[in-house]
Amino acid sequence: MRNRFGLKDLVVLVAVLVTLGSVWMSMVQEDRRWKEVDVVGKRVQALEQGQARLQSSLDGASLGDVNRRLTNLEEKLAAALERGVAATGGAGTSGGSGATAAPGRRDESWARPGVPIEWQPPYGFDSDPNKVEGMRRGGTFTEAFNAQPSTIVPLVYKDVYGAYVFERITEYLAEWDPMTLKLRGVLAAAWQYAPDGSWLRVRLRDEARFSDGAPVTADDVIWTYKWAMNPQVQAERSRSLLDFIDDITKVDDKTVEYTFNKVLFTNLSAAMGVFTILPKHFYEKFTPTQYNQATGLVMGSGPFKLAMLDPERQWTPGQDIRLVRNEQYWAAKPVYDELRFKVIRDDLARVTAFNNGECDLTTPSSSQFARLRERPDWTAHNDARMWYNIRGGYNFIGWNCGPRNGKPTIFVDKRVRRAMTLLLDRELIKDQLFEGLARVATGPFNQTTAQADPAIKPWPYDLDGARKLLDEAGWTLKPGRDVRTNERGQEMAFEFTYASGSEVTEKLGKYLKDQAAKIGVRVSVRVMDWSVFMQAMDNRDFDAMTMGWSPSSPESDPNQIWHSRFIENQGDNFVQWANAEADRIIEAGRRELNEDARMKQWHRLHAILHDEQPYTFLVERPWLRIVSKRVGNFTEYKNGFQYDELFIRGPGASPSN
């Protein structure tokens, strides 16, 4: 017989292939370990350099103390640095020392004369973990995201999760104070805002420095701005938010001046809060293409830094994101060592991983949240947290107040729109559709903020009132018929459009249909894919629709949603609501730089929207988080929570199973 390829040969072949593959994989793994060692080596080197720089940069007065400590603790390099910086840079916790402490000695040579300077308080913890009983240093905090960020690089990031990560590593010039929601300086020590709103001068903090020890300077701010404006960098999103800036110029090493081309109330916060400051000396080395394609190229001045910052071996989607404490951090340093983000898209798997102790914090679905917090064995080890903050948006039903395909819809009449609002029992919607984890919205402004008028109460659930309004509007129910008609005999019917994929909107559609039938209105339902839905919005091709808005700042600009200018050109006023008085209020409010006066305008706008009901404002959504009791000092703030204030209790306190 011929020499055939038999079973024995197959076994040998497979064995050889498996061995070869295995050897190759072990080589790859050894390589990986070798690089890990390399990274540790580099980190030690960086620490040594940082120490040298720190010593040389400290001035005579405070040098003695820190220097002595540093030399004493030379062997424990990392620990020594941590304390050394806490003594000088962590001014926020201890009341401060050095240049920022005594107002009398403040250097004001950078400022324009005659314009008041707004000095910012020292930057530090809002709730100091060091003062919490049971605080423990060290440990890892892990959060599980429910979607995969495709990149965590500032400016070119694509989603909110990317932002959560780079906001830990890089810092803005200013941010919203989590308690008062006023703007406060982070990298900015002080600023001067022109009384007419045409320019802004920002002084950087002297002690602010990047994680490699280099100080944050005016050049970094200007470079970051120029980089964001470079058309080769794919930062369209940030770029479109920065078009109010004419230019940023350098005054001195620590001072920059913005000039604005339009005067809007958002200028101050946007100028300092749209882009985080990137270190020029680090990013300069990369071409725009390299930057655009980067997935994990993040370096900055924040409390954390990437565990591994190697342009050749960046973090890529699919891996856990590992951040470590920035030992060089200039302000109050976190007490735990490592911050880790993992991604688990499946709801069940995510909560199971949480229950198994694989992560310390995550976002459950509403139904999971409602179920878990009822379980005593679960709440013994974990917390279910629900709180309203500026990042939770609202859901609404939008009524098309303008023409659809050239013909006016039935919602042109505001009585019809209000009847629709009266028709919907929003308390019931809240309880049944949102598992009670929401509150009824009164208008477009978040009730956590001062922008909303607290005097405005939601319209009640009132079927008779709805019937009466429809009768008034000329839609009457003739005897023997079950659908209302107007004097021309047209039946009262409309189409409810929504994007597929959400169970809640599906239920809402059914509820609306049932309720409308009760008062003699016929509703048909149209479900679409998200991008088709957006196209229908752009073409104003709908009668009624539902969606949600999420605000990005405590004071949202009503312009793009409510001004009649944005009916044209596929703007965001897709319900085509035009109201001359509202237009005037919006224009005046946007130009008003005085906060109290501006809030009065927003309250007036709120009242008009309440009266007109271009949207039926359904509910405001809170943040839902489940947190392990292992995590200490978790505080609910009006802007979310603060990662750098947490601490991790010892393993003993973690769930026992």
Added chain:
Amino acid sequence: MITYIIRRLLLMIPTVIGISFLIFMLVALSPGGVGAALRVAGGGATEATNRAVQEAYLEDRYGLDAPVVVQYIRWLGRISPLKFGQRDQVAPTGERISAPKPLAMPWMKEWLPAPLPAVPKGQRPWPDDATAEQRNVGYARASDAYAQDRAAYVAARTLYREALGPYLRSVGLSHAVKGNKVREGVLAKHTPDRSSEHWPAIESAGRRMLATYERAAGSRANLAAAFEAKPFPQAGVPVIPGIVSVAAPDLGMSFARGRPVSQLIAAALPVTIGLNLIAFPIIYMIAIPAGIASANRAGSLFDVISGTFFVALWSIPTVWAGVLAVGFLANKDYLGWFPVTGLHDAGADRMTYLPSRGADGLWIRGYLLDYVWHVCLPVLCLVYAGFAVLSKQTRAAMLDNFNADYVRTAKAKGVESRVILFAHVFRNSLLPLITMFASIFPAMLAGSVVVERIFAIPGMGSLILEAINLKDRELILANAVMIAMVNILALLLADILYALADPRISYS
């Protein structure tokens, strides 16, 4: 045989072109379109005018403003290994640089306040004896300048289009601007009313468009001159110098993620292949012996039970099985034997490859075991449904042969039943198994959407699903073409294996 293989390989080209054309058109003509998906991905909370300009930038970057057929031909040109015309160059950073993109003409030349400026002759931004460094910097500068000027022009062109709006509405021609295009054919028949109140806005927008066009054309000429001076080594190998060359196919950039498609696939593919390399041998090693055994004792208790059991497994939906596996096998409230998600432990990078004892004398499981432990549940979900089809196929093919004359002859000759089973019957039953085998490869590449989602595995399944959701055209096309090619190759391989397994088959 060889000619047969070559013929089949050549046939691949029209097949792939046909498939890619179909998918390209499906994506391009689907409601919402590619542009809409881009905008959704970008999150659209900006003012309307900004948004139009922003969209124009994006369309310009990805060439979405050209007619669909032109876009398709461009795409073909990029993925074809045969390149025509000017060769790309490779910058020191490894980036592939193509000749500068042409500029779109300003809208409605006839309506502009001044004639179109002549395109100046480009200046190469470095002297003849420039060093490599000087060329590098010079090229980067020219390319920056062109990007700036082109962006300004794209914005001005969009604003001109917007400025036309009020006027066209006033003369009842609003259909002349459709989406992001001005239909010049419609406007050519119209004599503009220059005394209209809307005309000054058009004129000033036109002037701005002209000025930016002139600057962009100038810097484009400079960049083209710089490119022609070949500052960097050229990519690929020339076939006919200056006309045809061979270079690696370029799969393009993912719209939604802003990264090269090849990088994304290179990251996801090993994950999926790794999983399947474990899963498929398990299926084969269980299903084929089971099929042989049940054919050998057809009608026995084993045959009935194994058949029922496999079909029962096959009927369980993967979604449900995955949820059960996570809920019971991974949940520490129940068994908790396996990790819930992921492919590796947090510290896996620092582990040794094989299990070992750490410095502190503690047992370290090692990278290999860690991987195996993590993939247990996903592999379980991948394999359990695969037994039924394969074992039933084996059983049926074996039974056919058991009843054949040659088996009776062999039995009559007194050949050992083991020899009959493996040397005669099994060998002759291989053909259907080979057919099955050919269908495995494409399945290996495609990955499993459900399993990958439940266990948070960043494989091909989730990559493709996300690409489809976001209408990420380049990513969808690259994946589809890749899977189509592997499918065709696998079918070819099956045909070749037929010939090897069965001497009666020949292709000459």
